[in-house]
Amino acid sequence: MKKEVVIAILIGLSFGLIITYGLYRVRKAVTTPNTSSTITAPTDATATPTPAGAMLTILSPEDGHVQEENEVTVTGTATPDSIVVLFVNGEEFISSADASGSFSFTVALEEGSTILSVHAIDESGVGATQERVIIVSKLLSEQPEPQADKEASPAAETK
Structure with missing residues (x-):
């Protein structure tokens, strides 16, 4: 045994x-980025254009937004025709920005704090990332205030 x-x-x-x-x-x-690669300077005298980089702006929701609803719509702008990926609670949602660069996702959230991580990758492979923290709380709904009894209890009466 x-x-x-x-x-x-x-x-x-x-x-x-x-x-x-x-x-x-x-x-x-x-x-850890790959540090073993070396960068060599171009040998000719002509200047090579550098990529402008991917652009990413999350328009809504704002960072630290608190809401009651379990659903949120993430909207923003990115480099036109780029791939946009949203990571929420271990799930990924993939879309693409339209010709004007706009994108939108509607996702379900769990109660509590959630990190929304949006990644945009343009056609040249250059990426950009932004994050937002959203808090879903049912405590925001109005709770009825306790009303005082019209009749006092016998213990509260004084003689």
Whole structure:
């Protein structure tokens, strides 16, 4: 019996370490830019145009917005014809900006604080990111104020 327990513990530890190492490698790869690449200056004298970069502006909602509704519409502008991705609660919503650069998403939110992360990537692959924090709270609805009883309780009466 003890032998099986020890083997189960060792197998569990092995799987845990493998998963932890995998997560460590993924996070390191995502957060650390590739520093091994080198940038070389152009050899000819002509100037090469630099990409203007992706433009992204979230028009609504504002950062720190508090609301009762469980649904929010995220609107904004980006570089025309760029791909726009919205990340909310582990879900992603993909759309594209129209010819004027406008985009809009309507998403359902859970009660509490939610981070909306909007990413825009233009045709040349240049991206821009903006985030907003939205708070959904049912406590904003008006609660009836307690009304004083017209008749006083016997304990409150004085003689």
